[in-house]
Amino acid sequence: MNIKFLNVALGLALTATALSASAQKKYTEGVVNFSTNMRGQAVDAKGYFRSDSSAFAFTAGPASIKILTDADGKSMAILVDVPVANIKKAAIATPDEVDQAMADMPNFTFAPGTETKQISGFNCKKVVATDAKTKKTYDIWITNDVEVPLTGIAKYYRSIGGFPVQYTSFSQGQSTEVTVKSISDEKVPAGTFGIPADFEKISLDDLKAMSGGR
Numbered sequence: 001m002n003i004k005f006l007n008v009a010l011g012l013a014l015t016a017t018a019l020s021a022s023a024q025k026k027y028t029e030g031v032v033n034f035s036t037n038m039r040g041q042a043v044d045a046k047g048y049f050r051s052d053s054s055a056f057a058f059t060a061g062p063a064s065i066k067i068l069t070d071a072d073g074k075s076m077a078i079l080v081d082v083p084v085a086n087i088k089k090a091a092i093a094t095p096d097e098v099d100q101a102m103a104d105m106p107n108f109t110f111a112p113g114t115e116t117k118q119i120s121g122f123n124c125k126k127v128v129a130t131d132a133k134t135k136k137t138y139d140i141w142i143t144n145d146v147e148v149p150l151t152g153i154a155k156y157y158r159s160i161g162g163f164p165v166q167y168t169s170f171s172q173g174q175s176t177e178v179t180v181k182s183i184s185d186e187k188v189p190a191g192t193f194g195i196p197a198d199f200e201k202i203s204l205d206d207l208k209a210m211s212g213g214r
Helices: 003-019 095-103 204-210
Strands: 029-038 041-050 053-060 063-070 076-082 087-092 108-119 122-131 137-143 163-171 174-184 200-203
Touching: 076 095, 076 204, 087 204, 108 137, 122 163, 200 204
Parallel strands: 087 200
Antiparallel strands: 029 041, 029 174, 041 053, 053 063, 063 076, 076 087, 108 122, 122 137, 137 163, 163 174
């Protein structure tokens, strides 16, 4: 698993708590299905949410990966399960590592547009986001069909004026496009937000070394 691939996943995890609501209804827990692309590979992922926690889950080859974060994005753990290699690792980020990841995020200003379209059943409008650091612009499609608390939206999209449905996610120099496909209020399976006892706890640096990154 290339570390750049992992960086993209981390960026998605830090925005996953943005997906904590559905049309015309607030939920205390549920599941979001969305599609993205990681290093040229189409990926279908799930975002599990509760008022105090979120989990981002996907598969990469033989590995099942789950990234756990709290509602405020102050803690993070990456669980990697590769049955064929008998690997079960849980990499725990330090508070400084989480803070650094957030500090590396874009600093956006937003310009609402007039274009509208439906995406995955949501009525969306386009907002142009400009990063003050790089001056790059991004077309972000948001909806007001859902009501999401600011604490549940990625820091760099909190003042965008709606819930991002089709957007760009960022982490450590990597970016990827994300589209929300559906949101449901199904009950989150027990243990989703915990680290199983049979997982070895390691550091993020240990995981990067395993992944061949620096």
